[in-house]
Amino acid sequence: EKVEITKEQEALMKLIVEAYNKHQIPQDVTKQLLQDQYSTEENFLLLTEIATSQVQVLVEFTKNIPGFLSLDHEDQIALLKGSAVEAMFLRSAQVFSRKMPKGHTEVLEERIRKSGISEEFITPLFNFYKSVGELHMVLEEQALLTAITILTPDRPYVKDQQAVERLQEPMVNLLKKLCVLQHPQEPQYFARLLGRLTELRTLNHYHAEMLTSWRVNDHKFTPLLCEIWDVQ
Ligand SMILES: CC(C)c1onc(-c2c(Cl)cccc2Cl)c1COc1ccc2cc(-c3cccc(C(=O)O)c3)sc2c1
Numbered sequence: 369e370k371v372e373i374t375k376e377q378e379a380l381m382k383l384i385v386e387a388y389n390k391h392q393i394p395q396d397v398t399k400q401l402l403q404d405q406y407s408t409e410e411n412f413l414l415l416t417e418i419a420t421s422q423v424q425v426l427v428e429f430t431k432n433i434p435g436f437l438s439l440d441h442e443d444q445i446a447l448l449k450g451s452a453v454e455a456m457f458l459r460s461a462q463v464f465s466r467k468m469p470k471g472h473t474e475v476l477e478e479r480i481r482k483s484g485i486s487e488e489f490i491t492p493l494f495n496f497y498k499s500v501g502e503l504h505m506v507l508e509e510q511a512l513l514t515a516i517t518i519l520t521p522d523r524p525y526v527k528d529q530q531a532v533e534r535l536q537e538p539m540v541n542l543l544k545k546l547c548v549l550q551h552p553q554e555p556q557y558f559a560r561l562l563g564r565l566t567e568l569r570t571l572n573h574y575h576a577e578m579l580t581s582w583r584v585n586d587h588k589f590t591p592l593l594c595e596i597w598d599v600q
Contacts, residue, residue, distance in 0.1 A: 371548045380434065380542060381508060387432030388511035391425045396452035401475045411589055413481040419456060420590045421599060426455050426518075433515050435535045443526050450523030452596045453575045454568040457475060457493075462510055486581055487573045496567055506550055512543045513561060524533065564579055 373381070400414055430436055430448060437444070464473055479492060507515070519536035521529040546560035579599055582589075594600045 371545050377542045384515050387429050391428040393421045396421045408482055408484050411483040415483050420592050423454050430518050444523040446523055449596050451518045454517050459569050461497050464497040465501035485554045485578055488580050515539050572576055
């Protein structure tokens, strides 16, 4: 039967996409990727600055998700802390899937490869970027997938999981309809998108190890990253 987006789904879509477009890392931060110092230290500092800016952007985007601010305040924090790494993998993955202006893609890859991350994490990290790139997600899908990731009910320390499910479910239903409408020739596209969310969960584990190895080599993070990642 014909797939229809309802008026209220249309309104939800508009809110999520507007929030996603409104909250972006400032150009002057990402433009620094093009500067010419490429030492491991310089790359780490640059990625730390971008990640810090990304967390600020993520918090603002999350506050615009309908219903999020009505959740229990401690649950709001638990959702942000639990999803930050996954949301940043999604965000940085978009850079690799769309051809960034002025070759951001190449310099970002170079800087990530030479930022003190051990080889064992580089492989799964770039496999994920490749698998997201192959999906050629449209902006609506990227925005919804980020909101769905943030609204994952079973994050550690979330008390009222049902309240989070009630916010996540309409987003998942909307994304499912969008996928059918955007990719009619690919019925399994929605399943492939959700498969990326599963892959994101495994990347959380790798990221925890990345943080430990950086800290062992006495790398400093910003106060915001220390707070969201419970380090130092
Ligand atoms: C603290 C730091 C060393 C770190 O620790 N782990 C990670 C990480 C790494 Cl490596 C990979 C995945 C996830 C994490 Cl969390 C990072 C760096 O995280 C980030 C986070 C967001 C973004 C957005 C970018 C980006 C570029 C150009 C354009 C745009 C754009 O949105 O236009 C975005 S790069 C970037 C790097």
